[in-house]
Amino acid sequence: MSATAFMINGFDPAAASRLGPEEQRLIARRRALLGPSYKLFYEHPVQFVRAEGVRLYDPQGNAYLDAYNNVPAVGHCHPKVVAAIAEQAARLNTHTRYLDEAILAYAEALLATYPPEIGNVMFTCTGSEATDLALRVARFHTGGSGIVVTRNAYHGITSAAAAISPSMGPNVPLGEHVLTIAAPNPYREAGDVAQRFAEDVRAAAAWFARHGIRFAGLVVDTIFSTDGILPDPAGALAPALAAVHEAGGLFIADEVQPGFGRLGSAMWGFQRHGIVPDIVVMGKPMGNGMPIAGIAARPELLDEFGTKVRYFNTFGANSVSIAAARAVLEVIADEGLMANAAEVGAHLMAGLRAIARTTPSLGDVRGAGLFVGAEFVDPRTGAPDGRRALAVVNRLRERRILISASGAEGSVLKIRPPLPFSQADADEFLVILAEVVAGLDRENRPKDDASPR
Amino acid sequence: MSATAFMINGFDPAAASRLGPEEQRLIARRRALLGPSYKLFYEHPVQFVRAEGVRLYDPQGNAYLDAYNNVPAVGHCHPKVVAAIAEQAARLNTHTRYLDEAILAYAEALLATYPPEIGNVMFTCTGSEATDLALRVARFHTGGSGIVVTRNAYHGITSAAAAISPSMGPNVPLGEHVLTIAAPNPYREAGDVAQRFAEDVRAAAAWFARHGIRFAGLVVDTIFSTDGILPDPAGALAPALAAVHEAGGLFIADEVQPGFGRLGSAMWGFQRHGIVPDIVVMGKPMGNGMPIAGIAARPELLDEFGTKVRYFNTFGANSVSIAAARAVLEVIADEGLMANAAEVGAHLMAGLRAIARTTPSLGDVRGAGLFVGAEFVDPRTGAPDGRRALAVVNRLRERRILISASGAEGSVLKIRPPLPFSQADADEFLVILAEVVAGLDRENRPKDDASPR
Numbered sequence: 001m002s003a004t005a006f007m008i009n010g011f012d013p014a015a016a017s018r019l020g021p022e023e024q025r026l027i028a029r030r031r032a033l034l035g036p037s038y039k040l041f042y043e044h045p046v047q048f049v050r051a052e053g054v055r056l057y058d059p060q061g062n063a064y065l066d067a068y069n070n071v072p073a074v075g076h077c078h079p080k081v082v083a084a085i086a087e088q089a090a091r092l093n094t095h096t097r098y099l100d101e102a103i104l105a106y107a108e109a110l111l112a113t114y115p116p117e118i119g120n121v122m123f124t125c126t127g128s129e130a131t132d133l134a135l136r137v138a139r140f141h142t143g144g145s146g147i148v149v150t151r152n153a154y155h156g157i158t159s160a161a162a163a164i165s166p167s168m169g170p171n172v173p174l175g176e177h178v179l180t181i182a183a184p185n186p187y188r189e190a191g192d193v194a195q196r197f198a199e200d201v202r203a204a205a206a207w208f209a210r211h212g213i214r215f216a217g218l219v220v221d222t223i224f225s226t227d228g229i230l231p232d233p234a235g236a237l238a239p240a241l242a243a244v245h246e247a248g249g250l251f252i253a254d255e256v257q258p259g260f261g262r263l264g265s266a267m268w269g270f271q272r273h274g275i276v277p278d279i280v281v282m283g284k285p286m287g288n289g290m291p292i293a294g295i296a297a298r299p300e301l302l303d304e305f306g307t308k309v310r311y312f313n314t315f316g317a318n319s320v321s322i323a324a325a326r327a328v329l330e331v332i333a334d335e336g337l338m339a340n341a342a343e344v345g346a347h348l349m350a351g352l353r354a355i356a357r358t359t360p361s362l363g364d365v366r367g368a369g370l371f372v373g374a375e376f377v378d379p380r381t382g383a384p385d386g387r388r389a390l391a392v393v394n395r396l397r398e399r400r401i402l403i404s405a406s407g408a409e410g411s412v413l414k415i416r417p418p419l420p421f422s423q424a425d426a427d428e429f430l431v432i433l434a435e436v437v438a439g440l441d442r443e444n445r446p447k448d449d450a451s452p453r
Numbered sequence: 454m455s456a457t458a459f460m461i462n463g464f465d466p467a468a469a470s471r472l473g474p475e476e477q478r479l480i481a482r483r484r485a486l487l488g489p490s491y492k493l494f495y496e497h498p499v500q501f502v503r504a505e506g507v508r509l510y511d512p513q514g515n516a517y518l519d520a521y522n523n524v525p526a527v528g529h530c531h532p533k534v535v536a537a538i539a540e541q542a543a544r545l546n547t548h549t550r551y552l553d554e555a556i557l558a559y560a561e562a563l564l565a566t567y568p569p570e571i572g573n574v575m576f577t578c579t580g581s582e583a584t585d586l587a588l589r590v591a592r593f594h595t596g597g598s599g600i601v602v603t604r605n606a607y608h609g610i611t612s613a614a615a616a617i618s619p620s621m622g623p624n625v626p627l628g629e630h631v632l633t634i635a636a637p638n639p640y641r642e643a644g645d646v647a648q649r650f651a652e653d654v655r656a657a658a659a660w661f662a663r664h665g666i667r668f669a670g671l672v673v674d675t676i677f678s679t680d681g682i683l684p685d686p687a688g689a690l691a692p693a694l695a696a697v698h699e700a701g702g703l704f705i706a707d708e709v710q711p712g713f714g715r716l717g718s719a720m721w722g723f724q725r726h727g728i729v730p731d732i733v734v735m736g737k738p739m740g741n742g743m744p745i746a747g748i749a750a751r752p753e754l755l756d757e758f759g760t761k762v763r764y765f766n767t768f769g770a771n772s773v774s775i776a777a778a779r780a781v782l783e784v785i786a787d788e789g790l791m792a793n794a795a796e797v798g799a800h801l802m803a804g805l806r807a808i809a810r811t812t813p814s815l816g817d818v819r820g821a822g823l824f825v826g827a828e829f830v831d832p833r834t835g836a837p838d839g840r841r842a843l844a845v846v847n848r849l850r851e852r853r854i855l856i857s858a859s860g861a862e863g864s865v866l867k868i869r870p871p872l873p874f875s876q877a878d879a880d881e882f883l884v885i886l887a888e889v890v891a892g893l894d895r896e897n898r899p900k901d902d903a904s905p906r
Contacts, residue, residue, distance in 0.1 A: 007763050026552050033560040035573040035752060036759030040550055047552035050544045056551075069547070071767060077543055085773075086539035090530055091503045093742035094522070097493055098509075099479050099500035107486040120488040125578040125744045126768055132611045157766060158585045159613035171761040284767055289546035291578045291744035291768035299488060306489030308624040310460050313610060314524060314737055315579055315744035320538075 008410035011040035051076035067417040068402040073285030074331040088323035123294040123317035127256040127283025128156030144214030150183040152408040154226040179204040183227040198239035205247035217250035222269025223258035228407030229373030237273035256283035264342030264369025290324035337419040341369035351430035372415040384411035461863035464493035504529035520870040521855040526738030527784040541776035576747040576770035580709040580736025581609030597667030603636040605861040607679040632657040636680035651692035658700035670703035675722025676711035681860030682826030690726035709736035717795030717822025743777035790872040794822035804883035825868040837864035
């Protein structure tokens with residue numbers, strides 16, 4: 001067992017003495033009040049007091065370019081969302097045991113973004129609760145308990161969601177009936193990754209069967225965010241879906257990370273793969289920060305569950321969260337944010353690839369829309385280089401640009417800005433990233449390579 | 454297995470044809486979009502479009518007196534809370550991995566309402582998530598899995614919380630390592646209920662030990678809301694706390710229902726019982742409708758858990774929910790809402806007892822502050838009469854007063870208004886309740902009692 005919980009890009013409290021007195025005081029107070037579970041980002045944590053669009057401001061008024069936060073998907077403090085929240089909070093904020101037209105209008109607008117097979121939506125407050133509900137439905141419907149996830153998956157923090165989240169580390173045991181398989185990774189594996197992935201699903205289902213465990217389903221983040229951001233090839237999930245259905249399980253697409261247009265080409269990550277899942281889990285960007293999440297599902301899956309099991313989430317689909325969520329859908333459409341994600345994402349990836357051409361340690365650039373990964377490696381061996389990626393993340397933070405890192409070794413830059421990120425924002429990011437990467441390269445050049453200046 | 458999920462005061466969709474065409478359309482649309490899990494209140498569901506203080510308004514502008522909703526604890530759309538939400542939503546809404554002064558100021562204000570042993574707070578979005586987190590902490594700390602709850606307890610809807618919620622009915626199986634005991638009920642049992650309750654805890658712990666299951670703890674709603682609202686006698690939980698600790702478990706107080714001053718005499722239900730729990734679960738009224746919940750705990754319980762297990766809840770303690778929660782604490786203090794709960798609650802109970810004196814079917818009136826139960830019984834046998842309680846609930850709804858019913862048989866009126874409920878509101882409620890009860894008594898009088906008019 002590890003002595004402490006590992007977190008990529010987590011602040012090490014033991015290093016607090018390097019910070020200023022005011023920051024040390026704040027961190028000590030935080031530790032005393034909230035306990036040790038609460039981790040901060042960065043070697044040098046940041047404090048923000050206001051935000052707007054793709055920028056956050058610290059107490060001194062310095063602007064930080066946000067290339068990380070996916071929750072404020074339509075931009076921090078978007079005026080249309082803020083107005084919807086303020087107006088609704090002043091008028092009515094209640095629950096789903098009274099009739100309400102607004103929740104139905106939103107459900108209709110949301111389901112209209114789905115293929116026709118996905119006809120029902122149920123609301124929770126968080127993605128964790130949505131994962132948990134998806135598991136309840138899948139277990140109820142199949143009568144099974146066997147769940148397959150990817151090796152470094154993250155699906156949430158309820159007991160049941162944490163038990164299918166291997167990225168939480170060895171101190172959080174996986175469920176007894178949880179098996180992990182490698183995510184499809186064309187950068188790291190040869191051959192047909194889609195078929196290999198499907199074969200692994202089949203093998204896991206066979207293992208369950210051999211042990212008398214009924215298979216309930218496969219849960220996958222359709223961009224494999226914590227596995228290192230693995231969008232390719234589009235279509236890779238289709239054979240796995242067939243394998244899941246052959247084995248009598250359900251395909252649960254976790255769209256908390258890729259959903260709501262971030263990938264540019266489609267509203268939902270599963271659409272890039274040309275499949276229709278059985279249950280979809282939604283979360284983070286849904287209300288631009290207002291707590292709202294949920295599942296969308298094939299109605300036939302909810303028929304028996306919903307008839308036999310009542311589900312009531314007090315704050316789930318409260319009037320204010322619904323108003324925010326409706327405004328988010330409207331802003332995504334009105335401001336063409338999906339198209340922007342596609343265009344700016346392509347521009348960003350082209351720029352990253354240009355940097356990679358002169359940076360041997362930048363082994364791979366991949367992404368879809370405004371969900372972009374850039375993997376650092378040891379140029380001699382090709383091994384993932386989490387140390388380098390982390391150095392880049394922390395130096396960018398010193399230059400007031402926010403990103404983080406991802407993947408089992410933390411070797412992949414996670415670039416995932418609010419969707420109104422512009423071409424100019426991308427250029428600003430690329431210029432500074434190139435400087436940071438070049439600086440690290442100079443410092444890390446082996447001594448015997450040093451030539452006279 | 455029951456064919457359908459039972460819910461006290463749930464609308465029966467089969468009875469939709471008795472409603473008006475507009476309501477039928479809305480209900481059919483709701484069923485088509487949200488599936489069958491979503492239950493409505495009342496034989497004749499209500500629709501609201503705005504609310505203020507202790508009143509909700511339907512689309513025709515009719516006012517309903519809210520004697521039920523505990524989430525808008527400081528009153529629907531309280532201007533101070535609404536302003537805090539609007540101001541914060543426009544300025545910054547972010548998460549706990551950046552430094553923030555506001556969350557610390559709120560944590561300090563919240564912990565100041567606790568005894569000094571309870572020194573840490575962790576935030577979630579919902580009470581279900583908070584229960585789930587409390588279970589994770591208790592299981593991690595004790596290394597055990599055995600949990601004791603009361604017979605008709607409700608603690609939430611995540612997989613783990615539902616598994617300790619027998620009130621969800623037979624279609625939601627309890628966890629393998631969950632035992633239930635009867636809540637202390639001086640109306641229904643003779644002798645020392647506090648000692649009997651503690652003995653039941655001891656017996657359950659012994660059962661676990663005999664089966665090789667390590668005891669993790671006891672989870673109790675300190676007002677026993679779903680068990681039928683059982684506040685008495687104050688102090689009844691003290692022997693149980695000792696029994697829990699003898700057996701090596703943790704005492705988890707679920708304060709989602711009684712917490713935040715509702716009981717009048719104290720901020721927290723456990724304080725009425727003169728005990729200090731190990732972990733406290735908070736929820737519903739915390740943000741007056743903004744999703745915020747959490748646990749408060751003895752810091753030593755979080756030391757190892759927090760060091761080894763990272764916990765991050767994306768929307769948990771988001772800036773807007775914290776702003777709302779802080780405003781709620783301020784309003785409770787500034788407007789003297791605890792004192793109001795004590796005074797108006799006492800007035801309400803006195804009025805109910807006056808009605809009970811001439812109403813043999815009203816067997817018991819009990820409560821603390823503005824959490825009041827009134828139990829209907831068969832006057833001949835004393836058996837709980839859920840049918841009569843439900844009739845009262847539905848007739849009050851026709852008179853535009855909102856309450857519900859509670860207890861395993863649904864025989865207990867659940868009267869739990871927003872805390873600014875005034876003496877005049879209580880009088881309005883009592884006058885109409887007396888008419889409804891008298892009307893039902895007349896209709897139900899045995900035919901041979903009928904005397905010529």
